Amino acid sequence: MKLLKLIIFDGSFKTTPFINRLVRVLALNHQIYILGFNEKLTHPIERVGYISMGSNQSKLRLAFTSLGWIFKSGKFQMLFPTLKKLFLGNRQSLQQQNLDIALKTISPDIIHLQWPSVIPWFEEVLLKQEIPVILSQRGFHSNVRPFVDEDNFKYLQKWYPKMAxxxxxSKAIARNGDKIYTTPKKIDKVVYTGLPLEEMPFSEEYIRSTPLKLISVGRAHWIKGYDYSLHCCKVLKERNIPFNYTIIGGxxxxxxxxxVSDLGLQDCVFLEKRKPQKEVFRMMSEASLLLMPSLEEGIPNVVVEAMAIGLPVISTDCGGVPELITDSEQGWLVPTRDPQALAEAIESFADLSIEKIEEVRLAAKKKVEEQHGMxxxxxxxxGLYFEVLGGQ
Incomplete structure (x- = not known):
């Protein structure tokens, strides 16, 4: 296998868990660089080169980094313009200059951008078409923003054709990407997030508690659909179905x-602050059911994690979730924005036999092992990197 020289860029050394897991393994066989606008990282990944483009927080550190790149590259003709930019406080121009020098110094085989929002830093690279650039499609910036922000949609339409x-x-997010740009020659590979499943032991014993312990995990944002799950709770309460509902991150x-107050749910709904992953897993292991009321998702990690540890899931059929769950097989699906359907699914779950729940739990575990391994x-x-290079 050819050794690749690969740049990962999302603007920070503090990359997403997906990237951390990916580069930890890639670095065993390839040369990996993570570029960012910071200079410190508490737990760097072994064998990965962290290269600063200049601090966003410290003018002094930005000056040291910028001058360092000048002397490292031997481009002394840029010294005076650099000092002028430092005097004028032109931070973004200095960071772009540092990035351009870093790219020439590293001379990567591939640049992998993690979000559409970082494309502006690489416009010159995309125009020259000398280094292939790959873009990850995931999250708000791919699933939502282009379709609610006309200027952003037009911007991506301009630059997507220049991506290698x-x-x-998920397949769902790939379809959204095709709404922005598509061609028969477009290379777009669906690669599901890989999780360290060995760190998520499956619970052999499942207890459906009374009252039901419902749980959701995720930041408070309209796209998470928590207002619909709270209206669902009102329906459950009116039907005298005993439950407690905890939203971690709410x-x-x-x-x-x-x-919660307006719907009279103070005695059964609890909004918790964000918690460390181990604490989240502990709370999930004690729950009866994970609720995923989102309006749009790629494939949410929390659902994969719940299925891995044996926590049953009721989710909306948004985004890529149907690629993970077939209704009544690995979990249960309901339409988005439908509190009544969500309440009915929970009520049906409360009446299910433990044998059926166990069947679903085991099917969910198998699905995750097949689709979301490291x-x-x-x-x-x-495969994506080599496919892109093969097309050069």
Missing amino acids: GFHSV AGDEELQFL EQMVLGME
Whole structure:
């Protein structure tokens, strides 16, 4: 296998868990660089080169980094213009200059951008078409923003054709990408997130508690659909179905706090602050059911994690979730924005036999093992990189 020289860029050294897991394995066989606008990282990944483009927080550190790149590259003719930019406080221009020098110094085989929002830093690279650039399609910036922001949609329409390839976290998000740009020659590979499943032991014993312990995990944002799950709770309460519902990540959100009070749910709905992953897993292991009321998702990690540890899932059929769950097989699906359907699914779950729940739990575990292992993620991304290079 050819050794690749690969740049990963999302603007920060503090990359997403997906990238951390990916590069930890890729670095065993390839030369990996992570570029960012910071200079410190508490837990760097071994064998990965972290290269600063200049601090966003410290003018002094920005000056040291910028001058360092001048002397490292031997481009002394840029010294005076650099000092002028430092005097004028032109931080973004200096960071772009540092990035351009870094790219020439590293001379990568591939640049992998993690978000559409970082494309502006690489416009010159895309125009020259000398280094292939791959873009990951995931999250708000791919699923939502282009379709609610006309200027952003037009911007992506301009630059997507210049990408050498795309990585999509789900088939659903790939279809959204095709709404922006598509061609028969477009390289777009779906590579599902790989998780360290060995760190998520499956619970052999499942207890459906009374009252039902319902749980959701995720930041308080309209796209998470928590207002619909709270209206669902009102229906459950009216039907005298005993339950407790905890939203981890919901604490402090004024809209959710208002809804809990307005719907009379103070005695059964609890908004918790964000918690460390180990604590989240502990709470999930004690729950009866994960609720995923989102309006749009790629393939949410929390659903994969719940299925891995044996927590049953009821989710909306948004985004890539149907690629993970077939209704009544690995979990249960309901339409988005439908509190009544969500309440009915929970009520039906409360009446299910333990044998049926166990069947679903085991099917969910098998699905996750087949689709979301670390090996399939790494092989999938390597396959994408080599496919793009083969087309050069």
